[in-house]
Amino acid sequence: MTGIFETVPWGPLLFILLAGALPTQIFRWLGVVLAGRIxxxxxxxxxxxxxxxxxxxxxxxxxxxxPSGALAETQLWVRVGAMIVGFAAFYLTRRQVLVGVLAGAATLLAVTALTGLGGPA
Amino acid sequence: MTDQATDSSETTAVNWFLRGMRGVLSVPAFILLFSFVGFGALCRESGLTVWAAALTTASLWALPGQVVLVGSMAAGVGFLATAIAVGLSAVRLLPMTVSLIPVLRAPGIARWKLFFASYFIAVTAWVVAMQRLPSLPREARFPFFAGFTVTLASSGTIVTAASFMLAANLPTLLSAGLVFLTPIYFLTSLFAAARLRSDRLALGLGVLLWPLFDWLAPSYALLLTGAVGGTAAYLVHRLTAEPAPAIEPAEATEP
CATH class of the missing domain: 1.20.5 (Single alpha-helices involved in coiled-coils or other helix-helix interfaces)
Structure with a gap:
């Protein structure tokens, strides 16, 4: 952040609105306009x-x-493996989303607990 | 519902709004709210205030863009570069909005309602809307969507602030698990919501193409993945398909 955004206490909030919310909302507004008569x-x-x-x-x-944040500290092959296990569980249970999500997350947690964190710090 | 709005149609709209609100008590909504727990923790690690964290969720309401914004603020990236990076991550909202608005629309619906609804379009709302709206009567769709998304966005903002304040106590492994819910949920729910082969093809191609484009042109990876993967999926579907079935007719009964 630079300039005005550091000189006033509400600078970061203004930064979020102008550099974050505005560039995001523009594409939603544009979508409504383009959806017009489709x-x-x-x-x-x-x-x-x-x-x-x-x-x-x-x-x-x-x-x-x-990934960023805490997930970046897990190992890549564990994340990819957990995605595959989760999707397989979802697919084999006649497409139960909840089963797939729980199976994937449980795999990630279990394997990481056994083999340790190890991604880039 | 402008001129001929009667007491009964307004009551119906309120009922649909309330049913939409109840939609927040569902698997997709809970998973999204869990991923905001991870986001609140990320904001704290990045040195934001709790107000800035809550404002980010309330004013962007698009998790990938929020992560980009917070990362830029933490790294001290300038205004213009941040706005462009967030804007690039938000381009995906354009085709999502273009494809959702015609489903949401009812004959004679006021234009401001569509702009209002668009404020809340993000992956979870899009997935839920594409799954549930086509089976609802036209006039029920806007109130249902508004009830669902307004409640979801308010809850997301509260969860962001609450988890920011509690984040210090969360072990890394648990935070990682919470963040991981988002991709596995997106993958399975998008596959479940896909009605045409082109949608499933686009999903598979997108996952496979992103690493390639991230290597070729990191700044435009998502855009290229969408444009190339989506167009290829559409063309394969079109060129090899038997005559297309009626596509998601509004009045069709659920399969």
Missing amino acids: RDDSEALIWVRAVATALVAGVIAQLVLD
């Missing part, structure tokens, strides 16, 4: 939804392969 059964929407889905899939990969 019908919800149109071919264009299938494509847009595929793009949105692939983007979120990218967020998933980023969170697992290049």
Whole structure:
């Protein structure tokens, strides 16, 4: 943070609104404008939804392969393995999301408890 | 519901709003709220105040962008670079909004309602809305979505502040487990919500393409993953598909 954002006590809050909230909301407003007259059964929407889905899939990969905070201290192969176990549990239980989430998180915790933390500090 | 709004239709809207609020007592909402526990802890480690942490959740309401913003503030990155990085992480909200608004819309709905609803569009709200809204009557969709998302965002803000204050006591392993809930939940719930093969293809391609684009062009990795992965999934679906079934007709009965 630089300049005005450090000179006043509410500077960080202003920084959050201008450098964080504004660039975020702009894309939601733009989405409403562009959605204009697209019908919800149109071919264009299938494509847009595929793009949105692939983007979120990218967020998933980023969170697992290049995490921040506490998760970064676990080992990469444990995170990837826990994702695979979680998805397999979800798929084999006729797509129960809760089962998959619990199986994945339990795998991460159990294996990390046994083998230790070990990611980059 | 403008001119012909009657007492009964308003009562119905309130009922749908309340049903949306109750939607927060669900697996997806709980998982999201747990991941805000991790975010509150991250804010504390990054040197923010509790007010800044709560404002970040309330004003952005998009966890990946929030993580980028807090990381930039902790690293002392300048205004413009931070705004661009947060903006890049928020581009994904554009196709999500474009695809959700037509589902949310009812005939004659006021435009401000759509802008209001868009404020709350993020992955969890999008996944839940794409799963549940198509089976609701058109006029129920906005009040249901508003009830769900307003309650969810308020709870997320409170959880951020509360976990910020309690974070010092949380062991690393537990924090890691809480943060891990988000990706495994996104993966399974998106797969469960996918109705077309193109959606499932896009999900798989996105996970596989991100490492490649992160290596080629780190700043644009998410954008490229979405554009290339989504378009490829759509084309494969289109070129190899049997004649498309009616796509998520609003009045269809649940499968």
